[in-house]
Amino acid sequence: MAGGAVRPTTATPVRRILALGGHDFSFRPPDRAVCQLLLRLAGERGGERPRICILPTASGDTSEQIAGFYSAFGERSCEPSDLSLFRLGRRPVELRDHLLAQDLIYVGGGSLVNLLAVWEAHDIASILSLAWRRGIVLAGQSAGAMCWFEAGITKSSGKPLAAAGLGLLGGSLCVHYNNEPERRAAYLNAVSDGMPSGYGLDDYAGLLWEGEGSPSAVTARRGARAYRVSKSAGEVAESPLPARFLPAPAPAALREDIAEFRRIKTMRKRAGWLG
């Protein structure tokens, strides 16, 4: 943007990040609830058919992750797309234009170290930071949640170890918190040893930052929690945060042809045509 004379400007967009401790794109209720939240956040910016793009970089752009994403969002009211940096050869895309045209950018899980390395090689970090400042919602689970913080605990090298993120959010994040005890233990040790304090997120718990201030916690599964992890007087303390429960929406109505296909499959199974 050009500098110079001060002009009346529209309000600064609200910067939003949704960090998720872990989830799938399955049709089970907690997964549906998470996808519903993503869709709602995207819709608050993009209206009826918001644009949602997955960056599956941390997984090495696996087909499973990309297919899972489309199975969750393909039939919903949105425009889903994927930006696979390892597959650009077959499908060139202007990275910057594509990302800045989104309402929500979702980052999939995998290796946090590789995610940051590949993003750096392709100069993605500055684009994401700009997207954030423009009010495009940034979201993700696992490595795709920790990447927004100063640091996270990753198994990118095998054992759980601390690794740096982009640092859009101060402090640190540990995902799969009570689902992977060795990761939580490594986090508590790291914070005790001087890693910036932060948050722990169980699978199906999330933290939503909207503008300045503290995040609000959400949970899509009973018992899944978000924790504030801090160090005071040399002691690391963990305190669960009150979280809003996300009810699962009714399963999306199936498209006619898919419903037909499922009916036939069930019939064939009953008739013993399929193993």
Added chain:
Amino acid sequence: MESGNPLLDDYVLGLTRAERPRVCFLPTASGDADHYIVRFYRAFSAHRCEPSHISLFRREQGPSDLRRHLLSQDLVYVGGGSVVSLLGVWRAHGIDSILREAWEAGIVLCGLSAGSLCWFEEAVTGFHGEPKRLRGLGLLPFSNCVHYERGAMRGEAYHRFLREGMRGGYAAEDGAALHFTGAELSRVVASRPEARGYRLDVTGSRVVEMRIATTYLGDRDAVPAAPLPEALSTAPAA
């Protein structure tokens, strides 16, 4: 790893001079794509070598000591894909310095496409949109261009980059392989009778392209290995 054509695979295995060479595949440039890893194990099957692979996206599953594993190999095979992503991920895991060490220890390094570009000082990548210049690991003090087929956008870009100051180097058509010993080209071999390698240099503002005598590795139409022209046996001034 050409489908149905083991000539270059046989050739690199032969270079190791080991009876049952230890071969490690690095599929990083593909994002450790499963289908590619399967293809490697098919091409380098256990009856003629000891194959393994390292997935840098799934470190919890593979060998924990990357350096030890790589330095115990006879051959390291680097797969194709995005060379930009490849170099980024390698640096994050310290693979770049381990591979230099492996090279200095006499372990044969090979690869195709991105797995060729990575060894050179400079390279032309056409993986994503417009061809671009980039820096490789720099084991070989030349530039490199792959998929150098006639009329390809990449070839034109290579010539332009050379005129703009890129160092001289080597280009290879699909099926042709540039075999270096140390930092010197030993020979060019091919799995397809018509595939060739090229030497490119700049004199003044003109790009001089020289076709290099290429040995077809197949039985039919076998061409005897020609000695290299003198100009090719010495490294160019930097």
